[in-house]
Amino acid sequence: xxxxxxxxxxxxxxxxxVSGRRWRASDPAVPAALRQELVDxxxxxxxxxxxxxxxxxxxxxxxxxxxxxxxxxWWEPTSDGRRARLAATMRALLWHRRADATICxxxxxxxxxxxxxxxxxxxxxEVAGExxxxxxxxxxxxxxxxDAAEAAGPVRLARGPDW
Numbered sequence: 001x002x003x004x005x006x007x008x009x010x011x012x013x014x015x016x017x018v019s020g021r022r023w024r025a026s027d028p029a030v031p032a033a034l035r036q037e038l039v040d041x042x043x044x045x046x047x048x049x050x051x052x053x054x055x056x057x058x059x060x061x062x063x064x065x066x067x068x069x070x071x072x073x074w075w076e077p078t079s080d081g082r083r084a085r086l087a088a089t090m091r092a093l094l095w096h097r098r099a100d101a102t103i104c105x106x107x108x109x110x111x112x113x114x115x116x117x118x119x120x121x122x123x124x125x126e127v128a129g130e131x132x133x134x135x136x137x138x139x140x141x142x143x144x145x146x147d148a149a150e151a152a153g154p155v156r157l158a159r160g161p162d163w
Contacts, residue, residue: 014075027068029114034107038066041096059095062088066111085112086127094159102156128157135162
């Protein structure tokens with residue numbers, strides 16, 4: 001990490017040291033465009049903390065988990081940790097985009113899985129199905145709401161009724 005303060009990255013790349021404090025580094029495998037979108041969401045949520053802390057805190061948490069800065073360490077993933085990170089990534093990306101926008105489950109898989117994102121696609125669809133059952137998101141195919149477990153082919157995710 002390059003900065004004008006005293007920030008340095010540990011040799012293993014897992015932590016950033018700033019003013020003597022150690023912070024977990026973002027997952028370096030997150031694609032640049034999606035990383036920037038998640039960082040933008042994090043900054044937007046942090047700005048919201050002063051005016052609406054109850055709404056802001058879950059957004060900050062989701063963005064930081066998506067980036068790999070919180071939750072299970074990105075360098076030691078488990079099945080449950082990946083699922084939690086996929087869900088956080090889906091929520092963070094949907095928060096960041098317009099209210100009527102959609103995301104592809106592959107966006108979340110690319111964030112969590114890096115170059116091996118295709119291996120996470122089934123899990124990403126399962127997580128999307130869980131979020132849909134909670135009412136947090138809606139799974140759509142060709143504009144119509146579908147069951148993620150039953151849909152064959154590409155689907156899109158949108159904010160749900162209990163967003």
